[in-house]
Every structure is written in structure tokens, then in C-alpha cells.
Amino acid sequence: MLYREAGQYKTNYAADVSVFPMREDRIGVIVVLFVAFVVLPLTANDFMLQAVLSPFLVFALAAIALNILTGYTGLISLGTGAFMGVGAYACYKLTTLFPQVNIIVWVIASGFFSAAVGVLFGLPSLRIKGFYLAVATLAAQFFLSWCFIRVPWLYNNNTSGAIEVPTRTLFGVPVTGATATSLTRYFVVLTIVVVMTWLASNLVHGRIGRMWMAVRDMDLAAELIGIRLLPTKLLAFAISSFYCGVAGALMVFLWYGGAEAAVFDVNQSFFVLFMVIVGGLGSLTGSFFGAALIFILPIALRVLAPALGLPLHPATVEQLQYVIVGALIIFFLIAEPNGLARLWQIGKQKLRVWPFPY
Amino acid sequence: MADRKAETEGVAFSLLNVQNFAQFRRRERPGKLNGRDAMKLKHVLLGTALTLAAALPALPASAEDGIYIPLLTYRTGPFAVSGIPIGSGMADYLTMLNERDGGIGGAKLIVEECETGYDTKKGVECYEQVKSKNPIVINPYSTGITLQIIPKAAVDKIPILSMAYGLSASADGQNFPWIFNPPATYWDGASMFIKYIGQKEGGLDKLKGKKVGLVYLDAPFGKEPIPLLEALAKDYGFELKLYPVTASEAQNQSSLWLNVRRDRPDWIYMQGFGAMNPTAVKEAIKINYPMDHFVGVWWAGGDDDARPAGPGAKGYLALSFNLTGTNFPVIQDVIKYVVDKGKSQIPKDKVGETFYNRGLLNSIIIAEAIRNAQKITGKKVINGEDLRRGMETLTITAARLKELGAEGFAAPMAVSCQDHNGHNAAFMAQWDGTKWVKASDWIEPLKDKVNPLIDAASKEYVGANAGWPKRTEPCDKSS
Numbered sequence: 001m002l003y004r005e006a007g008q009y010k011t012n013y014a015a016d017v018s019v020f021p022m023r024e025d026r027i028g029v030i031v032v033l034f035v036a037f038v039v040l041p042l043t044a045n046d047f048m049l050q051a052v053l054s055p056f057l058v059f060a061l062a063a064i065a066l067n068i069l070t071g072y073t074g075l076i077s078l079g080t081g082a083f084m085g086v087g088a089y090a091c092y093k094l095t096t097l098f099p100q101v102n103i104i105v106w107v108i109a110s111g112f113f114s115a116a117v118g119v120l121f122g123l124p125s126l127r128i129k130g131f132y133l134a135v136a137t138l139a140a141q142f143f144l145s146w147c148f149i150r151v152p153w154l155y156n157n158n159t160s161g162a163i164e165v166p167t168r169t170l171f172g173v174p175v176t177g178a179t180a181t182s183l184t185r186y187f188v189v190l191t192i193v194v195v196m197t198w199l200a201s202n203l204v205h206g207r208i209g210r211m212w213m214a215v216r217d218m219d220l221a222a223e224l225i226g227i228r229l230l231p232t233k234l235l236a237f238a239i240s241s242f243y244c245g246v247a248g249a250l251m252v253f254l255w256y257g258g259a260e261a262a263v264f265d266v267n268q269s270f271f272v273l274f275m276v277i278v279g280g281l282g283s284l285t286g287s288f289f290g291a292a293l294i295f296i297l298p299i300a301l302r303v304l305a306p307a308l309g310l311p312l313h314p315a316t317v318e319q320l321q322y323v324i325v326g327a328l329i330i331f332f333l334i335a336e337p338n339g340l341a342r343l344w345q346i347g348k349q350k351l352r353v354w355p356f357p358y
Numbered sequence: 359m360a361d362r363k364a365e366t367e368g369v370a371f372s373l374l375n376v377q378n379f380a381q382f383r384r385r386e387r388p389g390k391l392n393g394r395d396a397m398k399l400k401h402v403l404l405g406t407a408l409t410l411a412a413a414l415p416a417l418p419a420s421a422e423d424g425i426y427i428p429l430l431t432y433r434t435g436p437f438a439v440s441g442i443p444i445g446s447g448m449a450d451y452l453t454m455l456n457e458r459d460g461g462i463g464g465a466k467l468i469v470e471e472c473e474t475g476y477d478t479k480k481g482v483e484c485y486e487q488v489k490s491k492n493p494i495v496i497n498p499y500s501t502g503i504t505l506q507i508i509p510k511a512a513v514d515k516i517p518i519l520s521m522a523y524g525l526s527a528s529a530d531g532q533n534f535p536w537i538f539n540p541p542a543t544y545w546d547g548a549s550m551f552i553k554y555i556g557q558k559e560g561g562l563d564k565l566k567g568k569k570v571g572l573v574y575l576d577a578p579f580g581k582e583p584i585p586l587l588e589a590l591a592k593d594y595g596f597e598l599k600l601y602p603v604t605a606s607e608a609q610n611q612s613s614l615w616l617n618v619r620r621d622r623p624d625w626i627y628m629q630g631f632g633a634m635n636p637t638a639v640k641e642a643i644k645i646n647y648p649m650d651h652f653v654g655v656w657w658a659g660g661d662d663d664a665r666p667a668g669p670g671a672k673g674y675l676a677l678s679f680n681l682t683g684t685n686f687p688v689i690q691d692v693i694k695y696v697v698d699k700g701k702s703q704i705p706k707d708k709v710g711e712t713f714y715n716r717g718l719l720n721s722i723i724i725a726e727a728i729r730n731a732q733k734i735t736g737k738k739v740i741n742g743e744d745l746r747r748g749m750e751t752l753t754i755t756a757a758r759l760k761e762l763g764a765e766g767f768a769a770p771m772a773v774s775c776q777d778h779n780g781h782n783a784a785f786m787a788q789w790d791g792t793k794w795v796k797a798s799d800w801i802e803p804l805k806d807k808v809n810p811l812i813d814a815a816s817k818e819y820v821g822a823n824a825g826w827p828k829r830t831e832p833c834d835k836s837s
Contacts, residue, residue, distance in 0.1 A: 045490065046486060046489065046490065047486045047487055047489070047490060050486045051482065051483040051486035051487065055479075096822070099824060149576055149577065149604075156822060158818070158819075158822065159526070159527065159578075159582070159585070159815045159818065160505055160525055160527075160578050160819075161577065161578030161581060162502075162505050162578055164505070164509070164819070164822060164823055165509075166822070166823045166824045166825065167823075167824065167825040177509065177823075177825065178509035178510045178512065178513045179513055179825075255482075256478070256482060256506055257506055257509060257510070258505050258506050258508075258509070259478075259506075260478070260501075260502050260505065260577065260578055261577070262478075262502065262577060262605065263478060263479075263502075265605075265606075299483065302473075303487070313433075313471070313703060314431070314433075314471045314472055314473040315431070315433035315434055315445075315471070315473050315703070317473070318433070318434045318473040318475060319434060
């Protein structure tokens with residue numbers, strides 16, 4: 001009733017193939033952005049901004065990165081954590097070598113280093129596929145993790161072996177380091193994530209995205225219609241790693257404020273992979289859903305128990321939370337193997353004919 | 359049209375099955391939902407309801423009428439074996455003070471645990487969660503978490519007590535006014551080990567030509583003693599052999615111990631943590647390494663580090679700065695007021711183990727700092743800034759320990775404005791097959807070797823973090 005396309009006429013092709021063809025969808029996006037940029041900053045406390053929302057956005061960006069590679073191009077990668085690490089360490093090296101350059105520039109630039117490393121490890125993707133490629137990217141994961149521990153140059157020979165984020169400002173306001181407020185950090189993360197999501201959306205809906213999907217659906221057929229496989233796959237690796245790198249830099253500089261090599265281990269890769277699988281392979285919205293389910297839900301469960309006054313010990317809650325989140329993941333995957341994004345779509349379809357389904 | 363979009367978005371990709379035509383066909387009729395989809399929608403609504411219910415904002419407990427002490431513990435996850443006794447020891451002593459004395463100086467203690475699972479991510483989350491409740495101190499209990507929150511301490515005005523872990527450089531009170539890491543740093547520990555083996559060999563000069571092995575976790579924590587041991591190797595002429603254990607290989611060390619067997623070091627020092635320790639002890643037994651020449655750092659000296667290796671582990675040594683057993687009036691009080699009343703999270707037979715008592719010592723330090731802060735400020739309910747002053751002038755003398763019912767439980771310790779560590783003494787504990795026993799006198803660290811390293815590391819940290827705040831907090835006179 002409220003959500004239907006009746007009466008919305010399209011008079012040109014551009015309107016017809018737009019990302020959000022329905023007016024209600026466009027309004028929805030504006031509402032979401034309004035909430036993210038205005039309502040949440042006004043209402044949320046430090047804990048929400050710093051421990052829930054900013055990390056959620058960082059993980060959503062990482063999930064988009066992996067989705068570009070796995071969901072859109074069909075190349076399974078277990079190296080997400082390592083590529084995020086490349087971004088973080090690159091950003092650290094850059095900002096300590098050239099402290100006068102704005103940190104935002106370095107956060108974005110660190111993506112290029114990650115992209116270069118990603119392309120290098122993506123080279124075998126032309127020859128090996130499926131699980132074998134997953135193993136090749138796993139090698140990248142282990143090799144890069146090894147580098148983060150064993151190459152002291154990467155962390156400027158710190159005795160602690162960790163990278164520490166110095167204070168950097170943007171227009172005189174500190175955005176990184178301990179003095180930066182949660183609100184500033186949130187705005188920076190949000191802006192970068194929104195812009196990069198918009199770019200990703202344009203990419204996957206355009207020629208490049210269609211090439212990726214053609215390769216994903218059947219690479220032989222894609223080759224026959226004139227898509228060159230190696231450049232296409234490498235481009236997917238490059239762009240995916242670029243996004244990973246930026247996500248990693250954001251993670252360390254605007255969320256953690258410092259990191260050990262252990263942050264970028266294989267568990268991080270699996271964490272993001274779960275988000276992508278639960279959220280929906282090949283969907284940008286799904287990346288956000290996946291990040292929300294995998295990252296925010298456990299936190300919600302943890303703060304819910306004491307808020308309800310349940311006399312549970314935090315350790316018990318922690319164990320219970322694993323059980324509940326695990327069960328929910330299984331439940332969602334049984335309910336819809338194609339992830340939350342598909343559920344979202346079904347919901348929208350249902351709404352379009354509500355209340356008179358034919 | 360919207361549907362063609364859906365097709366391009368291509369949700370229909372599955373990991374193994376590249377194409378799923380059925381899915382595509384189903385979407386050809388827009389708006390029409392088949393029975394399965396309708397069912398799904400119900401599931402979704404249910405799921406959404408659950409999620410929404412879970413997303414309700416949490417109401418933080420108010421801490422106005424008492425002193426709020428959050429405890430970051432790790433009772434779950436891969437390191438829970440040490441996390442459970444440490445967390446219980448910390449919580450039980452503070453609960454005992456509440457039950458027995460009604461808190462400290464008339465102020466009730468509000469103790470709340472936050473579970474980190476030894477995960478940096480969750481630790482930072484815990485920090486943000488407790489921050490708003492006006493905590494007087496944070497015990498991060500993980501090197502990773504400590505490193506994350508060190509820069510925040512000065513901004514949020516919350517002192518950090520990382521008891522003999524974390525960043526060694528933070529012993530420098532001038533640059534780290536908010537961080538405290540008594541009673542000793544890892545460098546102190548390594549120097550005590552050298553001092554101990556010097557005694558056993560008949561003098562530090564007898565170490566010339568000896569081989570000393572370092573088995574360490576290949577992570578910042580594990581690598582910490584290397585610079586000190588290298589410097590000492592140069593000074594005393596022993597040969598240092600390094601045996602790194604990567605975290606992923608913690609339970610698979612056979613190849614490493616083959617190297618140890620080949621090199622036959624005279625002494626081995628282990629900077630290990632978690633599953634790495636019992637594995638190393640087992641492997642050492644397997645190659646017939648003399649256990650009384652194998653020394654662990656204090657985090658490698660838990661009961662569960664030695665016990666799993668069986669009777670062969672007898673003789674294994676580890677540094678420690680707290681005694682074991684329940685033979686102290688203070689621990690009897692904890693048993694009487696907390697454990698016997700079912701208010702503890704740990705079975706009674708675990709009370710008195712190394713790590714339980716270490717957690718207890720951690721809380722003794724907090725409690726003494728609170729008392730000290732109350733004395734300095736004259737306030738009953740103190741805040742983080744007051745506790746920082748209390749910590750900075752903290753001295754726990756042997757007489758005070760006796761008053762507390764913990765005579766000889768730990769070495770007397772002193773923290774000062776300049777020295778936030780104290781570089782206090784520790785001793786060698788030895789595994790007798792069932793429990794840890796004190797096997798040496800209190801060993802003072804080689805302060806003249808450690809202090810230059812602390813100064814250099816502290817300068818380097820501050821230099822690397824441009825804009826590190828200068829200390830503005832005045833020094834109190836020691837009480």
C-alpha cells in the first residue's frame with residue numbers, strides 16, 4: 001500500500017536502470033542517511049559511537065570488500081584480515097614518515113598499497129579456482145601475518161611490536177589518537193564508508209560489475225563473449241584489497257587506536273567471511289546486514305542481560321552469547337541460504353503487493 | 359524493473375553452485391510470493407523482533423554511592439585457564455572487603471566484571487562500556503588491551519593498573535602518569551633469572567661460555583626480554599639462543615625442542631603464555647631436559663602450566679611474586695566470607711593456586727591504593743584522579759602486609775612518582791609435583807641494567823607518538 005511502484009512512470013532509460021528505481025527506496029536511503037548523520041550523533045552516547053557504530057561501519061566496509069571479490073566475482077578469499085593489515089601498516093608507515101600530510105589522505109592512500117599486494121596474490125586466480133584459490137589466499141594471510149611480526153621496519157622497531165596511532169588533526173580537530181572524540185571519529189568513518197559504498201554501488205551496477213558477475217556465473221562463457229579473464233579477476237582483487245586496506249586503516253586509526261599483529265590473523269578473515277555469507281553474497285546491503293548480525297548482535301546480547309537485571313555472570317553471558325549467535329546464524333542460513341539480503345528482498349516484494357497479494 | 363535489478367545484484371550466487379537457475383526463474387513474477395517465501399518472511403519478522411529486542415539500550419548501573427571498580431576478566435576463550443583463577447582472585451578479595459569491612463574506609467565497593475575473552479576488540483568495548491560509570495582503575499589483563507588504552511588513560515583520567523604485564527616503558531612515571539605496572543617488569547624478570555642462574559653457577563662471572571636459551575611466544579609480549587638478555591649476554595659472556603614459538607604453533611613445538619636438544623643450552627628461560635606453557639614443559643620432559651634448569655616467567659608459572667605434564671614436571675621453576683596456598687589469614691577470610699558462602703566463581707580447591715593468589719594480590723594493591731587515596735584527599739568516595747595520586751604514593755611494607763593478614767605473601771613494594779613500577783623483588787617457585795613451593799629467597803632485579811632500557815623505551819614511545827601529553831599532574835609526597 002505504502003510501498004509500491006504504481007503511478008511511478010519512467011520516461012527515460014536512466015531512470016529505468018537506476019539503483020533505486022522506486023521512489024520509496026530513495027526516500028528510505030535518505031532516511032537512513034539522515035539517521036546516520038544527524039539522529040545518531042545527537043542521541044548516541046560514547047559507547048554506542050565508539051564501540052558499536054564505528055566498528056560496525058568498519059566491518060561493513062570490510063564485508064563490502066570481500067563481497068566484491070567473493071560475492072560478485074566468485075573468487076573465494078581467506079586473506080581479508082591480512083589485506084586489512086597491509087592497509088593499517090601502510091597507513092602507519094606513511095603517517096610516521098610524512099606526518100605533515102593529512103591523515104585522511106593516508107587512510108585512502110593506504111588502500112593502494114593493499115591493492116598492489118592483493119593483485120600480487122591474485123595472480124594465481126587465473127589458474128586455480130574454488131577451494132584451491134582459497135588455499136592460495138590463505139597463504140597470503142599467513143605470509144603477511146608473518147611479515148607483521150617479523151619485519152620490525154613495519155612497526156618502526158617499537159619494543160612493544162605494536163603500531164600506535166599518533167594524534168592527527170583535520171581542520172584543527174583531532175581525528176586520531178586519544179584526544180579525538182568518538183563523534184569526530186564516527187563522522188570520519190561514516191563519511192568514508194558512505195562515499196566508498198556509493199562508489200562500490202556504481203562499480204557493481206556498471207560495466208565492470210557486469211564483467212565480474214559474468215566471470216562469476218561461468219568464466220568460460222564470459223571469456224567467449226570477450227571478457228578477458230585475468231584483467232577482470234585482477235581488477236576484482238585490486239579493488240577488493242583497496243577496500244580492505246581502507247577498512248584496516250580505519251580500524252586501527254579511528255577505532256582501536258593501536259594494534260598488534262594478532263589483530264590481523266586468520267580469525268579476522270573468517271569473521272568478515274561469515275558476515276558476507278550471512279549477509280548475502282553479491283549484495284552491498286547484505287554486507288551491512290551481515291556486519292550488523294555478526295558484530296552488533298553479540299554486543300546487544302552482552303548489554304541486554306545486565307540491563308534486564310538477569311543475575312548472570314558476564315562469563316556465562318559470554319558463553320550464552322556464542323550459543324545464541326551461533327544458533328541464529330544457522331537459523332538464518334536455513335531460513336534463507338542466500339543470506340539476509342535475500343530475506344530483505346523477499347520482504348520488499350511482499351510489501352509491494354500488500355495487502356492484496358495475487 | 360526492480361526485479362531485473364535484483365537479478366544484477368545477484369544474490370543467487372552460492373559458493374559451490376555457481377548458477378542457480380531456479381532462483382532466477384522464481385523472481386520472474388514480481389510481487390508474487392510462493393509459500394516458501396511467505397514462510398521465510400515470518401521467520402524474518404521473528405528474527406527482526408529478536409534483534410530489535412536485543413538492541414534495546416543498556417542502562418548503566420549507577421556508581422554514585424560507592425567506589426566503582428570494573429574488572430576486565432577473561433573467563434572464556436583460549437586463555438581461560440589462567441583467566442578464571444586470576445579473575446576470581448581479584449573479585450573475591452574485593453567482595454571479602456565488602457562483606458567483612460563494608461568496603462574500604464566506609465565506602466562500598468561496586469565490583470563489576472566485563473568479559474574480554476582475552477580479545478582486544480572486546481577489551482576495548484569493555485573499556486568504553488565501563489568508562490561512563492566513573493571507574494577508579496582499569497585492569498586490562500591482556501597486553502593487547504593495555505597497549506590500546508594507554509593513550510586514552512590521560513584523556514579519560516582513568517588510571518591503568520597492569521600488574522607486571524603490558525608496556526614495560528610505562529614504568530616511567532614522568533611520561534606515563536596514569537599507568538602503573540608494579541611489582542616488576544619483564545626486564546626485571548629476565549634479570550632476576552640471570553641473577554638466579556648466576557647464584558647457582560657460583561657467581562655471575564661463571565656464566566661465561568654458558569648457553570642460555572630463551573623459549574618465547576613470537577609476539578610483542580614474548581620478545582620483550584630479548585634486548586635485556588642480549589645486553590646481559592654481552593656483559594657476562596654467555597651465549598643466548600632464541601627459540602620462538604608462533605601463537606598458532608603453541609601446541610606443536612616438537613621441532614623447536616629438537617633444536618633445543620641439539621644445542622643443549624645450560625639454562626632455559628621461557629617467556630610464554632597460555633597453551634604454549636604446558637606444551638613446552640611436556641616437550642622438555644620428552645627430551646630429558648633437567649627441569650630445574652628450566653625457568654618460566656611469572657605468567658608461565660600457573661598450576662595448569664605444570665600439572666598437565668604429569669610427574670615429570672617436578673622441579674620446573676618459575677618466577678613468582680606471590681606465595682601460594684591458603685595459609686594466610688587474609689585468604690582464610692576470603693574463604694570464610696566469600697567462597698564458603700557461594701559467592702565465588704571458583705571451586706574451593708582452586709583457592710590458593712598461584713594465579714588465584716596473584717589475582718588476590720592485584721586486588722590488595724587496588725585496595726591499598728584506595729586507602730592511600732582516601733588518606734590523601736580526605737574523601738570517602740574517591741574517583742580515578744584521586745586513585746592515581748593514591749597509587750603514586752603507594753608503599754606496602756612488610757608490616758602493612760602483616761596487618762592485612764598476608765605476612766610474607768608478597769615482597770614489600772613501593773611505587774613513586776617517577777617510578778611507577780618499583781622494580782620489586784620476586785622469587786623462584788618450584789613445582790613439587792602437586793603444587794608450587796617457594797624455592798629461593800626474594801631476588802632483587804638488576805636495576806642498573808633495567809633502568810636504562812626503561813628510559814630509552816619510554817623516550818622512544820613518546821618520540822613516536824607526536825603530541826604525547828606532557829605530565830601536568832603534580833607529585834604528592836610519599837605517605
